[in-house]
Every structure is written in structure tokens, then in C-alpha cells.
Amino acid sequence: xxxxxxxxxxxxxxxxxxxxxxxxxxYPLLRDxxxxxxxxxxxxxxxxxxxxxxxxxxxxxxxIEPVHGGRTLPQMSGREHAVRRALVAPAFxxxxxxxxxxxxxxxxxxxxxxxxxxxxxTDLVASFATRFPINVIVDMxxxxxxxxxxxxxxxxxVVEFFGNIAQDxxxxxxxxxxxxxxxxxxxxxxxxxxxxxxxDLLSALCAAEIDxxxxxxxxxxxFVSLLLSAGGETTDKALASVFRNLxxxxxxxxxxxxxxSLVLPAFVESLRYSPPVHTIMRQPAAxxxxxxxxxxxxxxxxxxxxxxxxxxxxxxxxxxxxxxRTEIAAAQxxxxxxxxxxxxxxxxxxxxxxxxxxxxxxxVNQLLDAFPGMxxxxxxxxxEAGVFTxxxxxxxxxxTPAA
Ligand code: HEM
Numbered sequence: 092x093x094x095x096x097x098x099x100x101x102x103x104x105x106x107x108x109x110x111x112x113x114x115x116x117x118y119p120l121l122r123d124x125x126x127x128x129x130x131x132x133x134x135x136x137x138x139x140x141x142x143x144x145x146x147x148x149x150x151x152x153x154x155i156e157p158v159h160g161g162r163t164l165p166q167m168s169g170r171e172h173a174v175r176r177a178l179v180a181p182a183f184x185x186x187x188x189x190x191x192x193x194x195x196x197x198x199x200x201x202x203x204x205x206x207x208x209x210x211x212x213t214d215l216v217a218s219f220a221t222r223f224p225i226n227v228i229v230d231m232x233x234x235x236x237x238x239x240x241x242x243x244x245x246x247x248x249v250v251e252f253f254g255n256i257a258q259d260x261x262x263x264x265x266x267x268x269x270x271x272x273x274x275x276x277x278x279x280x281x282x283x284x285x286x287x288x289x290x291d292l293l294s295a296l297c298a299a300e301i302d303x304x305x306x307x308x309x310x311x312x313x314f315v316s317l318l319l320s321a322g323g324e325t326t327d328k329a330l331a332s333v334f335r336n337l338x339x340x341x342x343x344x345x346x347x348x349x350x351x352s353l354v355l356p357a358f359v360e361s362l363r364y365s366p367p368v369h370t371i372m373r374q375p376a377a378x379x380x381x382x383x384x385x386x387x388x389x390x391x392x393x394x395x396x397x398x399x400x401x402x403x404x405x406x407x408x409x410x411x412x413x414x415x416r417t418e419i420a421a422a423q424x425x426x427x428x429x430x431x432x433x434x435x436x437x438x439x440x441x442x443x444x445x446x447x448x449x450x451x452x453x454x455v456n457q458l459l460d461a462f463p464g465m466x467x468x469x470x471x472x473x474x475e476a477g478v479f480t481x482x483x484x485x486x487x488x489x490x491t492p493a494a
Contacts, residue, residue, distance in 0.1 A: 092117050098130065098393075099256060104478050107369065108410070111398035120383030128372075128391040132398035134405040134432070136381045140394045141436035146373035148439060158252050158266040160274060161313030165321075165439060172438065178299040178306060179314060182231075182292050184445045191290065192231055196450055199226040200457045208461060208492055212468055215458075215486040216331050221246070223454055224326035227446075228318050233291025234280065241276075245269045246319045253320060254477060270316065277312045322443045326450050328367035328482030329358070332475075333455060335483050336361050336412050338465065339472045343414050348459055357414045358451045359424045362400075362433035364412045369397040370479045371435060397481065399432050464491025 095118050096103055096110035103110050114121060114132040121130040131137055140146045147168050156162060167175055181187065203223055207213040225246050226239045234242075252266030281297060288294040296311050306314070337344040337357060347353045373392045378385055386392055401409040406418055419431050425448050427440035434441035441447070458465070467473070468487035476484040 095121055098123065098478060099125070104476065105474075107397055107478070107481070108401060111395060111401060114395070115398055115402055115404075118383065120381050120386065123393075126391070128393050129386050130393050130395060131381060132395045132402075133382050134399040134402035137394045137396065137399035137432055138436060139381065140373050140392055141371075141432065141439070143379070144438075145375050145377055145379055146392065147376050148373055158249060158270055159313040159316040160270040161309045163313050163317040164442065165317075168438075174301050174304050175306075175310075176438075176442065177301055178304070179296065180442050182295050183443050187295075188445055188449060192227075192446070193449060193453075195230045196227055196453045197457075199223055199230065200453050202226075204457055204461050207490070210490070211492075212487065212489050215334055215488055216327070216483060217485065219454070219458070220330040220486070221323075221327045223330065224323045224450060225319065227450060228315075228322055231291065232293040232315065233284075233289050234293070242319070245273060246323050249316070249319050250324050250480075253324075254479065256478065273316055274309075274312050277315060278308050281308050281311055318443075321441075322446070324480055325367040325441075325443075326447050328477075328480060329362065329447060330451055330454050331482045331486050332365040332367065333358055333361045333451060334458075334465075334488075335472055335475075335486060336364060338467055338488070340412055343412070347414070347455075348463075351456060351459075353414060354452055354455050355421050355448075358448065358455070359419055359421045359431070360412060360414045360416060362424070363406070363419060363431045364400070365475065365481070366396050366400055366433040367480055367482055368433065369477070369481050370395060394432075396432050461493055462490045463493055465489070 093113045096113055098107075098110070111132055114130060119131070119133050119136065122128070123130060131140060148166055149168065156166065164172065164175055164179070200223060203219050203226070207218050213219075222239070222243060225242050229239055229242050230236060248265045248269045251262050252269075255262045280293065284291075284294045285297050288298055293311070293315075296306060296314065299306065337347060343357070347357050371394045373394060374390065375386050375388055375392065377388045380386075399405075403409050406416070423429055424431060425434070425444040427436060429436065429440075434444045466489050468489050473483045473485055473487070475481050
């Protein structure tokens with residue numbers, strides 16, 4: 092029997108998927124001796140941890156409250172969570188998404204592509220994937236478009252803050268500084284929007300009310316801060332991974348180019364094969380039995396999304412990237428009825444799943460239209476990086492622009 096993997100080791104980051112195989116097969120419930128957390132890797136168990144209300148998410152507090160300057164959705168539960176979610180969710184789906192925000196998404200994709208349309212080469216992560224979702228969020232909020240770069244700088248610090256496995260104090264301090272800067276920036280704008288509402292997301296957040304509950308300035312600022320990581324880093328890595336996966340499988344890329352209805356299945360398969368979020372934590376409120384044993388009440392459970400998504404008990408040939416696989420219903424992939432776990436499931440299912448879908452569909456289609464030729468600049472796929480979130484750190488490509 093192989094040794095139990097150490098998720099904080101460099102070997103793990105270099106190739107988590109081999110370690111996930113060992114975990115699923117030999118250690119479906121592994122207590123990590125250093126942190127005391129329990130690793131859960133099988134699809135059935137991860138799905139259960141998301142769906143069963145005995146698993147709470149209160150333990151998020153240690154990680155995310157300081158950098159966001161307040162409590163946010165992932166760490167709320169019960170009625171507080173239900174009300175807060177109902178206040179913010181409508182802006183991320185339905186008519187608001189289709190009519191107000193789709194044009195914003197299309198415009199931002201076009202503008203970013205224009206900047207490297209004739210360049211012949213670019214790093215798709217630096218020039219597109221990391222910028223696009225942040226620019227979209229800034230515009231959705233109705234903030235000054237001249238501040239795209241400022242938000243991008245804040246975004247990078249917040250991402251580093253969450254990836255700070257080594258607990259570098261400078262990184263932690265920078266994260267807290269961003270919170271002070273973002274608060275100073277947003278509070279006056281929130282006052283303006285309360286006085287003179289516009290047709291933007293920030294005004295909608297100011298006005299939203301359920302049973303007399305509204306969000307305070309601090310609540311709204313914490314939510315905007317959450318969007319930088321929850322909506323920025325995830326979509327960034329999702330876009331980069333779709334292109335990395337397709338460029339690694341030229342036959343499937345050619346199929347997507349020829350039939351754009353395959354963009355959606357390609358995205359869904361990419362979410363399974365290389366999910367942007369690899370780990371989500373939960374705390375059982377009572378003892379629970381999962382494959383491999385019992386988790387005591389109050390302990391931390393680390394749900395390994397990347398492991399669940401390649402569980403051979405659930406998917407045929409799980410280590411193959413195959414946009415034609417039929418096990419995942421693409422139509423349901425963006426609802427809490429999804430049968431992959433890249434967006435979580437149940438009460439905390441990703442609020443922005445449909446926004447992410449719109450961004451990736453627009454981004455992929457525009458990039459394919461703009462560049463009939465695209466290949467890895469140095470002939471091979473760049474490595475993926477990250478343990479909690481994961482994606483290619485860079486994606487240098489050679490581009491042939493459309494005539
Ligand atoms: C929640 C993944 C895009 C906003 C989540 C969760 C996951 C996730 C795994 C569940 C967290 C948990 O159960 O504790 C992703 C992925 C994305 C994406 C893979 C892109 C491909 C977005 C976007 C937004 C967004 C674009 C908004 C702009 C949120 C919010 C939550 C959330 C607010 C918290 C929901 C709650 O706790 O009730 N996301 N996300 N996400 N996501 Fe996303």
C-alpha cells in the first residue's frame with residue numbers, strides 16, 4: 092500500500108491527481124496528522140459533505156473574514172445565509188444577466204483581445220484570463236472603468252492571501268491593507284448610490300431588502316471583496332484551463348472550432364477534469380460516517396473536488412479529457428442539481444455559476460473567432476499550479492489572427 096499523500100508537499104502540488112488516486116483507493120478518509128483535518132476524496136462522500144446539512148461551513152471564519160472585512164456567504168448558515176443569498180443572487184441570473192450584464196461581458200472580452208489581436212503571441216493568462224472577470228465585475232458594479240487596473244492589483248493581492256500556504260506575514264499584511272483601501276474606495280460610492288441609485292449591481296445591492304433586512308456598507312464591501320476571489324480567481328483559472336485542455340487535445344479543439352455548440356460541453360468537461368477550486372472545507376455538527384470511518388463532530392473536513400471529479404466509481408475513464416462524455420448533463424451543470432462538484436452543491440452552490448458560464452462562453456467564442464490559429468508557444472502545455480485553487484500560472488500561445 093502506498094504511503095498516505097501529504098497535501099502540503101511540493102510533490103502533491105506538482106501532481107495532485109496521482110495523490111488523489113491513492114487517497115480514493117486506499118485512504119478515502121484520511122486524518123492529516125499535521126493539521127488534524129480529514130481529507131475526503133470519493134465523489135459520493137464529497138457530494139454528501141456539500142448536500143447534508145450536518146456539514147456546516149462556520150470554519151471558513153478563520154480564513155476569510157479578515158481579508159473581506161466582514162462575514163460573507165460561504166461562512167454563513169441557516170437563516171442568515173438564506174436571507175443574504177436571496178439578497179444578492181437575483182443579480183447573477185435571469186434577465187439582469189442576459190440584458191444588463193451580457194453586453195458588459197462581450198465588450199470587455201473584445202477590448203482585451205484588441206490589445207493583442209495583432210501581436211502574434213501572448214500569455215493568455217496575463218493578458219486575458221486574469222483581467223477579464225475583474226473588468227466585468229468592476230463594470231457590473233457600475234464603478235469607474237479607469238479603475239480596472241486598480242482592481243486587478245487588489246485582486247492579485249487577495250489571491251496571494253488565500254494561496255499563502257507558507258503563512259508569509261508580508262502577504263497576510265498586504266491582504267489586510269487591500270481591505271482598508273477597498274473600504275475607503277467603496278464607502279463614498281455606496282453613499283452616492285444610496286442617494287442616487289443607478290441601473291448597476293452596486294445600486295441593486297444597496298436597495299435589496301427582504302423582511303426589512305438590508306446590507307450595511309460593510310456587508311456590501313465584504314461582498315465585493317468576496318467577488319474578487321470567488322468570481323475572479325475561479326473564472327480566471329477556468330478560462331485558462333479550458334484553453335490548456337483544448338490545446339492539449341487538438342482534435343477536440345478542431346471539433347469545438349467547427350461546432351460552437353461544443354463550447355459548453357468543453358467548459359463542463361474542463362470543470363470536471365481541472366476544476367479551478369480543488370478544496371472546500373466543512374465542519375460536521377455531529378459525528379458522521381463516511382467511506383473509511385467516522386468523522387468526529389467539530390473537526391475540519393477538506394472536500395477534495397479535484398479528486399471527486401476523477402472518481403472511477405462515478406466516471407468512466409476519469410483521467411481522460413473528453414468533451415463528448417455523456418455522464419454530465421451540460422444543461423444542469425450550472426444549477427444546484429449539477430452532477431459534478433466544481434461549483435459545490437446544495438445551499439452554498441456557486442452564486443455566480445451562470446455568470447461564469449456566460450463569461451467563458453463569450454471569452455472562448457471571441458478568442459476562437461479572433462484567432463483561427465492558436466498553439467502553445469513552446470510546443471508543450473504549461474504546468475498547473477496551486478493546491479486549494481489550481482490552474483496554469485501562465486499560458487503563452489502563438490496566435491494567427493483572422494484575416
Ligand atoms: C461559491 C466555484 C465563479 C460567486 C462557490 C463554491 C464553489 C465555487 C466551489 C462553493 C463554496 C462552498 O460550498 O463553500 C466557482 C467556479 C467558478 C465560480 C469553479 C468559475 C468557473 C463565480 C463567479 C461568481 C461567484 C463568476 C460571482 C461573480 C460565488 C459566491 C459563492 C460561490 C458569492 C458563495 C455562495 C454561498 O456560500 O452561498 N463557487 N465559482 N463564483 N461563488 Fe463561485
